[in-house]
Amino acid sequence: MVEDDAADLICISVIDGEYFVFDIDAVKRVRNDHHVAGILVGTLPQVPQQSVFLGLPVQLMPEEVALLVQQGVARIIDEALSHRTILAVDENNIDEAVAKLKINELESTESESQGALASYITPTVSITDKYALPESSVSAIYDTPRFHVYKYLHQKGYFISPGLRFGSQFLAYPGDPLRYHSHYLVRGVGYEEEFSLLELVGSGRLGTGVKKAWMVGGRLPDDWQDKSAVLRPSQTNDGEGSETDDDFVSFCIEWAGFG
Amino acid sequence: MKKRNLNAIYTNPLPVEVVPLPPLVPHNPLSVAYYVYQLVFVPFVWGFKRRRRFTAYLELYTDSVSSYVSSIAVNSYEDMQGLWKAGFFGKGTQSRSDPTWELRTAKRLQEASGEVEGVAPEEVTARRRAARKKFKNARALAEQGIVANNTAMEKVETSEESRRQALSRSEDTQLRDSEGKVRRLEKLQLTFQEAFFLAYALDIIDIYDDRTGDLVAVPYLLGLLMPDWSPDNSFIINYVAYHHYRSHGWCIRNGVKFGVDYLLYRRGPPFSHAEFGVIVVPLYSDESKNQLTRKDWSWSSGVNRVVGGVKKVLVLCYVEVPDCIDKWHTVEELLQKYKVRELVLRRWIPSRNRD
Numbered sequence: 001m002v003e004d005d006a007a008d009l010i011c012i013s014v015i016d017g018e019y020f021v022f023d024i025d026a027v028k029r030v031r032n033d034h035h036v037a038g039i040l041v042g043t044l045p046q047v048p049q050q051s052v053f054l055g056l057p058v059q060l061m062p063e064e065v066a067l068l069v070q071q072g073v074a075r076i077i078d079e080a081l082s083h084r085t086i087l088a089v090d091e092n093n094i095d096e097a098v099a100k101l102k103i104n105e106l107e108s109t110e111s112e113s114q115g116a117l118a119s120y121i122t123p124t125v126s127i128t129d130k131y132a133l134p135e136s137s138v139s140a141i142y143d144t145p146r147f148h149v150y151k152y153l154h155q156k157g158y159f160i161s162p163g164l165r166f167g168s169q170f171l172a173y174p175g176d177p178l179r180y181h182s183h184y185l186v187r188g189v190g191y192e193e194e195f196s197l198l199e200l201v202g203s204g205r206l207g208t209g210v211k212k213a214w215m216v217g218g219r220l221p222d223d224w225q226d227k228s229a230v231l232r233p234s235q236t237n238d239g240e241g242s243e244t245d246d247d248f249v250s251f252c253i254e255w256a257g258f259g
Numbered sequence: 260m261k262k263r264n265l266n267a268i269y270t271n272p273l274p275v276e277v278v279p280l281p282p283l284v285p286h287n288p289l290s291v292a293y294y295v296y297q298l299v300f301v302p303f304v305w306g307f308k309r310r311r312r313f314t315a316y317l318e319l320y321t322d323s324v325s326s327y328v329s330s331i332a333v334n335s336y337e338d339m340q341g342l343w344k345a346g347f348f349g350k351g352t353q354s355r356s357d358p359t360w361e362l363r364t365a366k367r368l369q370e371a372s373g374e375v376e377g378v379a380p381e382e383v384t385a386r387r388r389a390a391r392k393k394f395k396n397a398r399a400l401a402e403q404g405i406v407a408n409n410t411a412m413e414k415v416e417t418s419e420e421s422r423r424q425a426l427s428r429s430e431d432t433q434l435r436d437s438e439g440k441v442r443r444l445e446k447l448q449l450t451f452q453e454a455f456f457l458a459y460a461l462d463i464i465d466i467y468d469d470r471t472g473d474l475v476a477v478p479y480l481l482g483l484l485m486p487d488w489s490p491d492n493s494f495i496i497n498y499v500a501y502h503h504y505r506s507h508g509w510c511i512r513n514g515v516k517f518g519v520d521y522l523l524y525r526r527g528p529p530f531s532h533a534e535f536g537v538i539v540v541p542l543y544s545d546e547s548k549n550q551l552t553r554k555d556w557s558w559s560s561g562v563n564r565v566v567g568g569v570k571k572v573l574v575l576c577y578v579e580v581p582d583c584i585d586k587w588h589t590v591e592e593l594l595q596k597y598k599v600r601e602l603v604l605r606r607w608i609p610s611r612n613r614d
Contacts, residue, residue, distance in 0.1 A: 167561015
């Protein structure tokens, strides 16, 4: 993938509804700067006949992608569309198509290096910009309880990965997953959503059995009357901008008397 | 600790007496006479004297709309023990499940002269936890390279234990009534399903209203226990599953501690651990309703993991709910509208499971 201008947004490819990052530099940036770990899902060419050790690309959860796009550090590329467009050529004229592709690439790189030449009009968008999807493609999940709890934990600095193995929505690690075992099994619920006591007991038991705590949390609706009665004092005093999702109430549950 | 003879204590799987009929030899008049005697005479005459009925009291709470049952409890000590020992019904309010509060309090206060018979499960648990704590302390010391002087420590501990036991609490005076005997403070609480099963299916319990003292008849009891008259109300679905498994001979206890609805025991909790954990799922004939109530894969994965981790098998009990339950004359007719199907869900990992 051609890395473009200085504004350097991370390119996240969407293929059939799943989000991938193919570029190793982008993966490093995402992990180190934005503490989003993701999952390796590609086959390693050195050891193809096993699935314990996997390589690039890194797959991201929809919540992770939505957060990165919301913060303006990444954008989504429609891979299928870009492939179809680039490869929409007559098979007999393959050479022509390759030449056209090379010219396209040359155009974008040359224009950057020879910005002074008046005969070339510097393209304001690069080749990847043509296939970038707008933010509205992921904004649908901004209002879900899952996204609220994800954003809350992300702002606190946790690494979050999918929690399907433990029957929860996410797993939260206090630091890099390679250094810690996770602390919390996370479930996000709507503030007034009902969930069954059996689920609470079962998840608490499961969590305690694997040395984690089960965390359940929800975001107070904006039109809640008396927020200060529900939130902790440190949350209500926070007057910083609307980006900090501090209207969040969470509880952790562990079984006592185990072990 | 003497090993109890469980088969002698828990002989009956249900609190009903079964008197088998003698063999009938048609050409022998004596045999025919004896057979007819057992068939006709015994149930009506002898049975009345021997037949045991239990009593329970129903507490209601009323709000502006209607009355709801808040609890059904058995107060008499003999009834409590009878219901627990035959079928493991109910839960003692002051104990883990087996109503042993009286026994444990007698031991603590050392009422009877000499040894009080019987060991309560709570004491077994306490002993096991104390042993584990001792083991952990010893292990911690061993890890630090200190060789502990075991005998000295043990002696100190037992004398402390006996001192602690001999100390009675100041509240113990409130335990005794005016004559100085220990009050019986424990009740056996029955779940709604258990109470209805005993009242309707076995017909061996009389349930009285706590405030008025009136006997509550079975159809009226059904109306009180159901939160509303929708076909999928929580009481009737759980009762259908409870009735189904009891009629197949399983002992059923509540499964909250494993995140399931019921636990199925082959004979009972003292004999072995539960084999199955049952989750009751309503199944509607209308497919769109089923879509609304269905659970996702992460729920299934979590429940499977908990149940599999305690070596039980997860059973999903699907109760087919009828469309409406307005027309019925007997409770039997109502229950026949429901059907039950089961599905076993097991986690199978090819690298770990070899069966």
